[in-house]
Amino acid sequence: MNQPAQQQDTPGVQGEMTPKPDCGEESYRGTGKLTGKAAIITGGDSGIGRAVAIAFAREGADVLISYLSEDEDAQDTARYVEQAGRKAVLVPGDLSKAEHCRAIVDRAVQEFGKVDILVNNAAYQMNHESLDEISDDEWEYTFATNIHAYFWLVKAALPHMSPGSSIIGSSSVNSDMPSPTLAPYAATKAAIANFSASLAQLLGERGIRANSVAPGPVWTPLIPATMPEEKVESFGGQVPLGRAGQPAELAPVYVLLASDDGSYISGARVAVTGGNPIL
Incomplete structure (x- = not known):
C-alpha cells in the first residue's frame, strides 16, 4: 500500500508524516538482551534511529540520541526511552563537524562512563536528475555527514569501548x-x-565487532524531505514485497548486531530490503 504524495523541508519531521512511521512504539517487546549497556545512536530522533533507540531501551540500554535540530521528534524518542526505565540523553548538532562528533562521545562518557554500542545512522541525501544540480558544498556536506562523521565518532569512541562492544553503520x-x-x-x-x-x-583482536545494515526503501522523514512528491507516493512499490518497510522492521537486526546473540557476527552487511538482492 503506497503512502500519499507529500513533501517537507529538510531535514524532515516525523510528526508531520502521513501515515506516521511505525517505530515499534506499541509493538516492540524487550527481553533484556542489552541490560546495562550504553549506546550512542546518531539520527536517533526519528525513523530507523528512533526505532533502534526504543528497541535498545526496552532491551535494557541507556541511550544517547544525537540529532540535527528536530527537537520535538527527539523529545518524543527520549520519552519512550525513559518510559522503558532507561536514561535518555539528547545532543543536537551538526555531525558534519568533527568537533561535534567528538563532543557527542565526550557527553556519552560523561553520562554513562563508557560506550558499548555505537550506531552511525544519521544521513543526508537529496534527489537530483543531473550532476550539474549537485553543488560542491552539497557533495562535501553529504560525505561529511554520512561517512566522515562515522570515522570521527569511531575514533573518539574506541578508547571507551571494551571487548564485546559493537559498532553498527547504517548503509x-x-x-x-x-x-x-x-x-x-x-x-x-x-x-x-x-x-x-x-x-x-x-x-x-580487541573483541570489538563492526557490521553494517543495508536497508531497502524504509518510510522515514528523509523520504518526503528529499524526494519529489511523485516518488514519495510510489516509494517502496518496486520491491518484491510491494511496499516500503517500517523502521520497526529494522530494529531487531540492530539489536542482534549489538547484543551477545550476534557475538560471532562481524564484518557483515545485513540486507533488510523487502526482497531486493544485494551483492
Whole structure:
C-alpha cells in the first residue's frame, strides 16, 4: 500500500508524516538482551534511529540520541526511552563537524562512563536528475555527514569501548545498487559498508565487532524531505514485497548486531530490503 504524495523541508519531521512511521512504539517487546549497556545512536530522533533507540531501551540500554535540530521528534524518542526505565540523553548538532562528533562521545562518557554500542545512522541525501544540480558544498556536506562523521565518532569512541562492544553503520541497498538520482548519498553508503568491514578486521583482536545494515526503501522523514512528491507516493512499490518497510522492521537486526546473540557476527552487511538482492 503506497503512502500519499507529500513533501517537507529538510531535514524532515516525523510528526508531520502521513501515515506516521511505525517505530515499534506499541509493538516492540524487550527481553533484556542489552541490560546495562550504553549506546550512542546518531539520527536517533526519528525513523530507523528512533526505532533502534526504543528497541535498545526496552532491551535494557541507556541511550544517547544525537540529532540535527528536530527537537520535538527527539523529545518524543527520549520519552519512550525513559518510559522503558532507561536514561535518555539528547545532543543536537551538526555531525558534519568533527568537533561535534567528538563532543557527542565526550557527553556519552560523561553520562554513562563508557560506550558499548555505537550506531552511525544519521544521513543526508537529496534527489537530483543531473550532476550539474549537485553543488560542491552539497557533495562535501553529504560525505561529511554520512561517512566522515562515522570515522570521527569511531575514533573518539574506541578508547571507551571494551571487548564485546559493537559498532553498527547504517548503509543502504544503494551501496551496490546505486540510484543515479542519489549519487552522493549512494557513494557514502558504499563507503559505510566498506569502512565497517575494515573496522571488523582492525578491531577483531580487541573483541570489538563492526557490521553494517543495508536497508531497502524504509518510510522515514528523509523520504518526503528529499524526494519529489511523485516518488514519495510510489516509494517502496518496486520491491518484491510491494511496499516500503517500517523502521520497526529494522530494529531487531540492530539489536542482534549489538547484543551477545550476534557475538560471532562481524564484518557483515545485513540486507533488510523487502526482497531486493544485494551483492
